[in-house]
Amino acid sequence: MSDANQFFKDAKQELEDYIQNRILLAKMQVADKVSDKLAAGALMTILGVLLVFALVFGGIMTAYYLTDLTGSLVKGFGYVAAFFLGLAVLVLIFRKAIAGGVRNAIIKNLFK
Numbered sequence: 001m002s003d004a005n006q007f008f009k010d011a012k013q014e015l016e017d018y019i020q021n022r023i024l025l026a027k028m029q030v031a032d033k034v035s036d037k038l039a040a041g042a043l044m045t046i047l048g049v050l051l052v053f054a055l056v057f058g059g060i061m062t063a064y065y066l067t068d069l070t071g072s073l074v075k076g077f078g079y080v081a082a083f084f085l086g087l088a089v090l091v092l093i094f095r096k097a098i099a100g101g102v103r104n105a106i107i108k109n110l111f112k
Contacts, residue, residue, distance in 0.1 A: 040109065059084065 059080050067076030091098065 037110065 063077040063080040065076070066079050067073045070076055070079075
């Protein structure tokens with residue numbers, strides 16, 4: 001009987017160790033995926049901010065260039081403002097398609 005009891009105690013201990021190791025593995029896998037996604041999010045944020053700066057300064061540069069071409073500061077900045085307003089209208093018109101594409105990209109990235 002003592003051998004049977006010892007076997008079941010050992011089996012129970014092995015099972016507990018196995019379960020603890022599986023839990024630890026699952027935690028490590030979750031931490032790995034979460035850290036990857038957070039790093040990707042931080043990178044996208046940084047790239048987004050840099051893109052906004054490039055658009056702002058590029059717009060100012062273009063406005064001054066158009067000012068030299070047209071001879072009017074108001075026309076130069078007006079053309080650039082009209083371009084960005086047109087771009088905003090296009091985004092507004094196609095917002096559902098853009099949102100769907102972004103949503104699909106996020107879902108694909110999460111389940112990759």
